[in-house]
Amino acid sequence: MSMRTSVLSAAAVVMALGLAATGCGRAGDDGGEGGGPGTLTLGYFPNITHAPALVGVEDGTFADALGDVELQTQTFNAGPDAVNALFAGEVDATFIGPNPAISGWAQSDGAALRVIAGSTSRGAGLVVRPGIDSVEDLPGTTISTPQLGNTQDVALRWFAREQGWDVDTEGGGEVSILPQGNAEIIDAFVLGEIDGAWVPEPHLSRLVDEAGAELLVDETDLWPDTGGEFVTTHLIVSAEFLESDPEAVENLLRGHIETVDRINENPEDAQAAAISHLESLTGGEPDPEVVASAFENVTFTVDPIAPSLQGGAEHAEAVGLLDPVDLDGIYALEPLNGLLAEEGRDEVAGLG
Incomplete structure (x- = not known):
């Protein structure tokens, strides 16, 4: 068995087990492991490339934007773990890197997830x-x-x-x-x-x-x-959750836009919030100089930079780590673009 096949087969097995365990349900439905109706469980990594999640959770922006929907969170250290949690209904949305999202899309034949916004470029x-x-x-x-x-x-x-x-x-x-x-x-x-x-x-x-x-x-x-931009982290959501609770997804995006704007307008305050949240997650305080350097090397944006996702998929195929995959439909940017239009801002583009 090739390495490509073995990696993808392992993901497929975990996905199948997760879907079987939850009956393909959203987090918390009928005994699922997520938060249940009236909640949104958000995944992210204790990592500076996930700074919009760190800051938005730390300062309460996401919780405030969700209103009556309770925010619950779960952290991960690897993309495949986050995708498997999405498959299993343990999270409704998660910040994640491009390649795990592509693999999850491929393994579910485009059924399990949608990219709803960008988050981080470069770095x-x-x-x-x-x-x-x-x-x-x-x-x-x-x-x-x-x-x-x-x-x-x-x-x-x-x-x-x-x-x-x-x-x-x-x-x-x-x-x-x-x-x-x-x-x-x-x-x-x-x-x-x-x-x-x-x-x-x-x-x-x-x-x-x-x-x-x-x-x-x-x-x-x-x-x-x-122009040197490439997706490092974006925000994905369970396709079922997007369909069952579009208002919660829209409100999550409101919080995300607000958080990205705050980071770009007040990077020093955002760095302090990120450091505080990382300390609460890991028990250790990151070096402020390292955090500052990392912030300088990344771009925070809600633009998913879709051409780079397509390029990343083509690169993974070329090096034998991904079978050919059609990404048509992976983006669901209508909610994000609706919010941007409300503010008179430029819309972002998906593929095609």
Whole structure:
């Protein structure tokens, strides 16, 4: 069995189990594990690329926007876990990276989820140890990514393919790609066990500021057709929840727009809110300088930057981590565009 098949089959098994357990119901219906009628359960990661979630939950913006609908939250450390929770009815909506959303869409034949807004763009790249001065120095090195098949893993494998290098999912080839958790990546880099990593913020800033790494490839340079913008995090919702409670989804989007605006207008206040929320989630206070650096390297926007999602899917297909997938219908941007139109703002576009 190929690695691509095994990864996708595992996701399909979990999805099937989740749907069977909930009868395909929304969170909380008839004994489901979510919050139930009158609630919205929102997923997100304790990560700066999920800052709109961190800030919006911390300052109560989402809760206020939802009104009589109670906000419940659940945090994750990996995209596949968040998708599986959506499949199982444990969350109604979640902030998530592009590749897990694409995989979830493919595995459910387009039935399980919709992308309803963008959240974060940019904020990822390849950092390396001193002495690696150019891309030509990379053959023979070991480079880590956060997880096999995740957004940064696909980005690195696509980059290697564009350079003409042979790589595989077993860590072999001209560049050895070693997927491991972000915390492990930092430890491995400090110990000299790896030569670099393709990672998102704030791990990129941590490696540079705390471990002496140097930025070799800024991923913004690899997306000229979108002006350097590419989706790092977007907001997805259960397709069933979107149909059953469109008002709650619209109000969630109201809170999301307000939060993104606040972050862009008052980044220092937003950083303080993000730090406070991360401390409550993890028990440790992030370095404010690392958080500030990470904020400078990302763009917060409700635009989903749809062409980059299509590009990411094509890249995953090209490197053998995704079967060909038709993304037509993955976006449900009408609620978001309706709210933007109310404020006299430009609408955002999906695919096609």
